[in-house]
Amino acid sequence: MSKITPCLWFNGQAEEAARFYVSLLPDSRIDYVQRNVIDSPGGKEGSVLLVGFTLAGQTYQALNGGSNFEFTHAISLSIDCKDQAEVDRLWDRLSDGGEPVACGWIKDRYGLSWQIVPSVMLKFLADPDREKAARVMKTMMDMVKLDIAALQAAYDGHA
Incomplete structure (x- = not known):
């Protein structure tokens, strides 16, 4: 433990x-x-x-614990996903009875918040070229489930 x-x-x-x-x-x-x-x-x-x-x-x-205390977005579990297939699989499983939120966040059927994030996101957002990073951030802010191809296109300036 x-x-x-x-x-x-x-x-x-x-x-x-x-x-x-x-x-x-x-x-x-x-x-x-x-x-x-x-x-x-x-x-x-x-x-x-x-x-x-x-x-x-x-x-x-x-x-x-007895009493029903609800989870909030203040605590979430973030999953680092290696590719779109993993993002999609986890998104589908967690959305079954759950509620998609925004920007890769989803509440599962028990009310716990998760962030389903492709590994490449940290690379994109940490890029020293702030224009690239800003394009990725803006694209992500318009998404519910994260789409690696669309994020890559924004990063490359093709969005």
């Missing part, structure tokens, strides 16, 4: 959400499921309290 492990709060959906998340990326797995040893705000004795899981090598916890 990592020294620092993000804990995501759910209202009865911790195990379902964790199983969905580990299905998205390689090097992901359920590490443990801790059940309530007594009745608690998170559920009855024997129900799932905490799920430890690893997502692409990073440890997380999913807690059935």
Whole structure:
């Protein structure tokens, strides 16, 4: 387990959400499921309290905390995607029951925000040619799901 492990709060959906998340990326797995040893705000004795899981090598916890606290965009999980096929696959999976937002952001069916970002974006935005970077930024701001070909065209000055 990592020294620092993000804990995501759910209202009865911790195990379902964790199983969905580990299905998205390689090097992901359920590490443990801790059940309530007594009745608690998170559920009855024997129900799932905490799920430890690893997502692409990073440890997380999913807690059935009882009360329904909603996730906000203030915390999101960003996925570095190697190509458009990976962007598309993750976008399709997360949008099933979720809600596309803007600029590569999407809320999944549990309300957690994700950023589905092609690896090349950092290169484009960090380019010392500020005009190239600005064209990419402007193009991205008009997108919902990010399109690498359109971003590349903007970078190259062909948008």
